[in-house]
Amino acid sequence: MNIAFGKPLIDKNEKDAVLEVLSGTQLVHGKKCQDFEKLFIKFVGGGYSTSLSSCTAGLHLALIALGIKKSDEVLVPAQSHVATVHSVEYVGAKPVFVDCELETGNIDLNLLEQKITSRTRALSIVHYIGIPINLKKVVDFCKKKKIYLIEDCALALGSKFGKKHVGLHGDIGSFSFYPVKHITTAEGGMVISKKKQIIDKIKKLKAFGYDRTLEQRKVPGQYNVNLLGYNFRMNELEAAIGIEQLKKLPKFIQLRRKNMIYFKRKMGDTKFIRILDYQNKQAYNSYYCITLILEGKLSKQRNKILLRLKDKGIGSSIYYPGPIPLFNYYKRKFGFNKNQFPCSYIISNSSLSLPLGPHLQKKEIEYMASTLKNILKAMV
Ligand SMILES: *Cc1c(COP(=O)(O)O)cnc(C)c1O
Secondary structure: OOEOOOOOOOOHHHHHHHHHHHHOOOOOOOHHHHHHHHHHHHHHOOOEEEEEOOHHHHHHHHHHHOOOOOOOEEEEEOOOOOHHHHHHHHOOOEEEEEOEOOOOOOEOHHHHHHHOOOOEEEEEEEOHHHOOOOHHHHHHHHHHHOOEEEEEOOOOOOOEEOOEEOOOOOOEEEEEOOOOOOOOOOOOEEEEEOOHHHHHHHHHHOEOOEOOOOOOOOOOOOOOEOOOOOEOOOOHHHHHHHHHHHHHHHHHHHHHHHHHHHHHHHHOOOOOEEEOOOOOOOEEOOOOOEEEEEOHHHOOOHHHHHHHHHHOOEOOEOOOOOOHHHOHHHHHHHOOOHHHOHHHHHHHHHEEEEOOOOOOOHHHHHHHHHHHHHHHHOOO
16 A cells, blocks of 8 residues: 555646646736636635735735734744744744644634733634634634734635634635645645735735736836735646636545544544544534544654554654744744643644545555554554
8 A cells, every 4th residue: 555645636627727728828927817716715705815826925925915024923823834933934023922722733712812912913823734713712812902813724725614714714814735735736825815905915915016917007018016026926837727626625625524534433442542623513624634642652652653654655744743933943043942832742742644635545544544553552
């Protein structure tokens, strides 16, 4: 067996769509990006959108668009992809780390109050492995404190809280189409917001700060520049793939959910592990991956287990391999120690993640569960 942690499902539709773009004349600034943005809005059920070169670019431009700058503070999760926090550093603001809760891996809302200062301008949250954070509480908190809310939705395409898709609850949401995410465009991202002026600003910021788009130029080649913009656009090839992927997304999510149910059934009540599978009436999980927390006798065996899984041809990963504040860059800059983020520390060091994607066959899930059970049994 050779089971990939994440495997993009690219078939004839994507290939034909890419070839069609390549046969035309428009590789950027074209209609495919616009179509992808429209379809995306249709999928999430409202708001405004603009495509980007990555989710990280989206988080970065979100902070600029909201006016976050030097001497501002932004509350960030200790347990996330480093991009959630790097984006705060890009604009020169100070990330203020908040530990996660063990039940979901999401930022611990009970810790927010004590971290807030007169300089706090925004809260950036991640929906950890597709588990939507309690957005009712988060939005209430941000409103009360008059701070912005940024949702890092890189692992949460398809997740909802209440009836509303994640990314539309706060001021801005950023999504990723990196190969192992719910859908892919190779590299790519999308930001959404219910506020048109935020997306309009990001449209300018992602294209050098030009004051008009190609279509808006009466005289070809003529424009002015009002902003220090970047080059963070998506191209037409990526958008063409994205459109085809988006058509398959509902099916993908259904399969992810089904795979999770099947995997859990096969694992039965294996001792010393806890599978993160949080959902309830309000929180609709889009199931990014299987994450297990190793407990008791197994809590210090994570890396050994990962190596054994690798030997058996099972792709795995860690979400994420460090509380962000303990990565060298942040540790050196702010001098944190591991006792400051106890729950993130546990997830970083005692959890492992397994594939859940639509590429999995039933017999692969069976193999994954039985192999894992054998490995664990040999260790306790
Ligand atoms: C993957 C990921 C990112 C980065 O996405 P890119 O599109 O590669 O920039 C950001 N945040 C989270 C939570 C992620 O998992």
